Amino acid sequence: MEYVLAITGGSGIAYGINILKNLPSKKVLIISNGAMEVAKYELSNKFNMKDLEREADEFYNEDDIGAPQSSGSHKFDAYIIAPASMNTIAKIANGISDNLVTRIATVALKERRKFIVLFREMPLSTIALRNLLTLSENGVTVMPASPGFYHNPERIDDLYEFVTSRVLDSIGIENHLIRRWGENVKY
Ligand SMILES: Cc1cc2nc3c(=O)[nH]c(=O)nc-3n(C[C@H](O)[C@H](O)[C@H](O)COP(=O)(O)O)c2cc1C
Incomplete structure (x- = not known):
C-alpha cells in the first residue's frame, strides 16, 4: 500500500x-513552499522539517514534478492534502497542475483514487465554498480540521488524533486513536 x-x-x-x-x-x-514558510511560525524547535522528512519513506518538494506519483501509471492507494491551503484548493478545483502537489491531485481525480482534503481556514469565502463543493462533486472527501469534543480531550494531541482518526477511517485504515462513540462511554 x-x-x-x-x-x-x-x-x-x-x-x-x-x-x-x-x-x-x-x-x-x-511539502509545498508555502508550508515551508508557515512551518517557520508553527513548528517548535522540538520538531523541524528535517525530522518530518525522516518520518516518510519518500520525500519530495513541490518542484519535484517528475516524481513517480505525478503519473497515472504509478499506483498509490490514497492522496491526502493536510492542511490544504485555499490557494491549493482553488488550483485543484480549476484543473491547474503547476507543481507536484496539484499534479498529484489531478492524477487522483482522473484515476478516481481516494482523495482527502483537510482544511483549517475559517471563515470561508463564497469562492472557497464553491471550490470545496467542486472537489466534493468530483469525489474528494472534504474534511474541516474540526475535532470533536465528545471523547473528552485532555491533551492537545487528543485533538489532533481525533482528526487523524477520521482521516484514516475515511481511507479505510484501521486505527484506535480515539475512544469511539459507544465504546465504554460514561454517561
Ligand atoms: C503563518 C501563516 C499562516 C497561514 N495560514 C493559512 C491558512 O490557514 N489557510 C490558507 O489558505 N492560507 C494560509 N496562509 C497563506 C498560504 O500559506 C499562502 O496562500 C501560500 O501561497 C499557500 O501556498 P501553497 O498552497 O502552495 O502551499 C498562511 C500563511 C502564513 C505565513
Missing part, C-alpha cells in the same frame, strides 16, 4: 504531522 500526503501552506501543519506519523507504510510526503 502507498499513501501520499501533501502538507501545504494552511495553518495547522501539526495535523499533517500527526497524520504522517499514524499512516502505515509506504508513506510518501510532499
Whole structure:
C-alpha cells in the first residue's frame, strides 16, 4: 500500500504531522513552499522539517514534478492534502497542475483514487465554498480540521488524533486513536 500526503501552506501543519506519523507504510510526503514558510511560525524547535522528512519513506518538494506519483501509471492507494491551503484548493478545483502537489491531485481525480482534503481556514469565502463543493462533486472527501469534543480531550494531541482518526477511517485504515462513540462511554 502507498499513501501520499501533501502538507501545504494552511495553518495547522501539526495535523499533517500527526497524520504522517499514524499512516502505515509506504508513506510518501510532499511539502509545498508555502508550508515551508508557515512551518517557520508553527513548528517548535522540538520538531523541524528535517525530522518530518525522516518520518516518510519518500520525500519530495513541490518542484519535484517528475516524481513517480505525478503519473497515472504509478499506483498509490490514497492522496491526502493536510492542511490544504485555499490557494491549493482553488488550483485543484480549476484543473491547474503547476507543481507536484496539484499534479498529484489531478492524477487522483482522473484515476478516481481516494482523495482527502483537510482544511483549517475559517471563515470561508463564497469562492472557497464553491471550490470545496467542486472537489466534493468530483469525489474528494472534504474534511474541516474540526475535532470533536465528545471523547473528552485532555491533551492537545487528543485533538489532533481525533482528526487523524477520521482521516484514516475515511481511507479505510484501521486505527484506535480515539475512544469511539459507544465504546465504554460514561454517561
Ligand atoms: C503563518 C501563516 C499562516 C497561514 N495560514 C493559512 C491558512 O490557514 N489557510 C490558507 O489558505 N492560507 C494560509 N496562509 C497563506 C498560504 O500559506 C499562502 O496562500 C501560500 O501561497 C499557500 O501556498 P501553497 O498552497 O502552495 O502551499 C498562511 C500563511 C502564513 C505565513
